Amino acid sequence: MEFKEKLDSYISLAEDSLKVYNAHSDNNKPQSGLIDAMNYSLEAGGKRVRPVLVYSFCEMLGGDLRKAKAPAAAIEMIHTFSLIHDDLPAMDDDDFRRGRPSCHKAYGEAMAILAGDALSVLPFEIIADDNELDAAEKVRIISYLAKAVGRDGMIGGQVIDMENEERTDVDEANLRNMYRCKTGQLIAASCVMGCICAGADADVIRTAEEYAFRLGLAFQIIDDILDVTGTQENLGKPVGSDEEENKTTFVTLYGVARAQEIASAITSEAMTLLEQFDNSGFLKQLTEMLLKRTK
Amino acid sequence: MEFKEKLDSYISLAEDSLKVYNAHSDNNKPQSGLIDAMNYSLEAGGKRVRPVLVYSFCEMLGGDLRKAKAPAAAIEMIHTFSLIHDDLPAMDDDDFRRGRPSCHKAYGEAMAILAGDALSVLPFEIIADDNELDAAEKVRIISYLAKAVGRDGMIGGQVIDMENEERTDVDEANLRNMYRCKTGQLIAASCVMGCICAGADADVIRTAEEYAFRLGLAFQIIDDILDVTGTQENLGKPVGSDEEENKTTFVTLYGVARAQEIASAITSEAMTLLEQFDNSGFLKQLTEMLLKRTK
Numbered sequence: 001m002e003f004k005e006k007l008d009s010y011i012s013l014a015e016d017s018l019k020v021y022n023a024h025s026d027n028n029k030p031q032s033g034l035i036d037a038m039n040y041s042l043e044a045g046g047k048r049v050r051p052v053l054v055y056s057f058c059e060m061l062g063g064d065l066r067k068a069k070a071p072a073a074a075i076e077m078i079h080t081f082s083l084i085h086d087d088l089p090a091m092d093d094d095d096f097r098r099g100r101p102s103c104h105k106a107y108g109e110a111m112a113i114l115a116g117d118a119l120s121v122l123p124f125e126i127i128a129d130d131n132e133l134d135a136a137e138k139v140r141i142i143s144y145l146a147k148a149v150g151r152d153g154m155i156g157g158q159v160i161d162m163e164n165e166e167r168t169d170v171d172e173a174n175l176r177n178m179y180r181c182k183t184g185q186l187i188a189a190s191c192v193m194g195c196i197c198a199g200a201d202a203d204v205i206r207t208a209e210e211y212a213f214r215l216g217l218a219f220q221i222i223d224d225i226l227d228v229t230g231t232q233e234n235l236g237k238p239v240g241s242d243e244e245e246n247k248t249t250f251v252t253l254y255g256v257a258r259a260q261e262i263a264s265a266i267t268s269e270a271m272t273l274l275e276q277f278d279n280s281g282f283l284k285q286l287t288e289m290l291l292k293r294t295k
Numbered sequence: 296m297e298f299k300e301k302l303d304s305y306i307s308l309a310e311d312s313l314k315v316y317n318a319h320s321d322n323n324k325p326q327s328g329l330i331d332a333m334n335y336s337l338e339a340g341g342k343r344v345r346p347v348l349v350y351s352f353c354e355m356l357g358g359d360l361r362k363a364k365a366p367a368a369a370i371e372m373i374h375t376f377s378l379i380h381d382d383l384p385a386m387d388d389d390d391f392r393r394g395r396p397s398c399h400k401a402y403g404e405a406m407a408i409l410a411g412d413a414l415s416v417l418p419f420e421i422i423a424d425d426n427e428l429d430a431a432e433k434v435r436i437i438s439y440l441a442k443a444v445g446r447d448g449m450i451g452g453q454v455i456d457m458e459n460e461e462r463t464d465v466d467e468a469n470l471r472n473m474y475r476c477k478t479g480q481l482i483a484a485s486c487v488m489g490c491i492c493a494g495a496d497a498d499v500i501r502t503a504e505e506y507a508f509r510l511g512l513a514f515q516i517i518d519d520i521l522d523v524t525g526t527q528e529n530l531g532k533p534v535g536s537d538e539e540e541n542k543t544t545f546v547t548l549y550g551v552a553r554a555q556e557i558a559s560a561i562t563s564e565a566m567t568l569l570e571q572f573d574n575s576g577f578l579k580q581l582t583e584m585l586l587k588r589t590k
Contacts, residue, residue: 022446029451030454030455030458030469030472030473031446031447031451031452031454031455031458031476033454033458034446034450034451034454035446038446081412085408085409085412088385088408090383090384090403090404090405090408091405091408108385109385110385110386110457111454111457113380113383113385113386113408114380114450114453114454114457116412117376117380117411117412117415117450118445118446118450118451120412120415120416121415121416121419121441121444121445121450122441122445122446124416124419124437124440124441125437125438125441125442125445127437128434128435128437128438128441129438135430135431135433135434136430138430138433138434138437139423139430139433139434140423142419142420142422142423142433142437143420143423143424145419146416146417146419146420146423147420149416150413150416150417150420151326151329151330151333151413151417152326155329155409155412155413155416156324156326156329156413157326158409159325159326159328159329159406159409160325160326162405162406162409163325163326163328174325177325178325181326
């Protein structure tokens, strides 16, 4: 199968499962507005990078894609929950997300808080209730995922990001740690969950993590670059927000050209790690695509 | 052991475990402010009703209290997360909680959102990583807990509560459903997790649920009453907020005296359900204490 075809098939698997797991409620339920707000953000599209990583690691390692269904939906829910809360007025105060009004602009702030909250716990429900994974696999997946989200993961990274805005001495080591927490941990969880679904051993999981943290870092540096070089039309969100919020990024530290070189070098390391796997053609093309993206 | 002694021993077990699971971070971590904010709210006290229910159901049914440790801490974290988000300006906008500034007054709104978020996922991490529960028990507990929190549980109930403020036709059936979701589901999760820790069968779990939903409803009706008859000093939070927010409650529907009668009748049903268990002396006294509380 061609790369684009396979990518689309993973994305459509992910989107179908998101619909199933958060079905549109019948309107008799008094809390149907909550489910609408959750679906509004889940269905807003995006690149679905995280579920694609779950599926592609699982398949590359010879696993059954049915096992990856719940973890793939779970990781996209977590990502969506973080976007909803990130956009809130008390956080980044972004009115647009993926070309549409952000959740709190469409549903109000209270509902957006609660929709994010509901999307932070639903992932654990669907993994626990899954029919394909066994109990030991579920527990490993939940443990890894919860850590990737929590104090030393995505949420911890958001706190570092926030506190960095008050500082003028943010250096590369701080930024790398912040991106590792904020973005890297969820990317790592995606790859590792795919490995667990395929019954991979500890060495394979370690290599997948090493790859994932590099992919996540390159991905984030490219976000820094696009915030300067992109357009709102392409990105579906305002550009120039980093400068406006006084954020230190790889671009403010080193300029666009050097940031691009760093992202390329890190991506090369990620590509080299993929050499350790057979059948990594799809993942190599995905990694290159993410580096060359303009949105 | 006397009731008060046993209650205090369960509470102190719960408080010790909350400290262990969310240890004060070393200050070298750049996200230590997050852990401080989480601890600020976790350590604010409160009645610890939910962990006490986990421990007491586990012990009443002959289970090992060490198995109840992670679920007991988990349910209190979920409760604390809900209080932090409930108090936010976009939600109930409460400046005080348990006699102290609410989390967003002490740490700022963004940090309070993130502290609540971190406390919504940490419970799943500590259950998954527990050394006393087996994988099958963990999966059952996580499944039950996540549902109790989510769309048809606590968060769904908060949405119904919020939407009721816009309505003038809220009736008793609506209120009962809202309280069942918002309060009852977490109380039920507490009791059911205690049952699972003790290896209880499906009949026992069903009776525990029936008891829990009655306890939760009585508890909530008493909250309605205390919002009118209590004092800020006793409650540690402002009184009269229901009326201010145009909330329909059992008191606005029926008056204080009739609301008290309804709470007593529901408590009697809960007490009758406890008759089905041997050794339910502690739980009977707890149930009575919760009905007679003035704060």
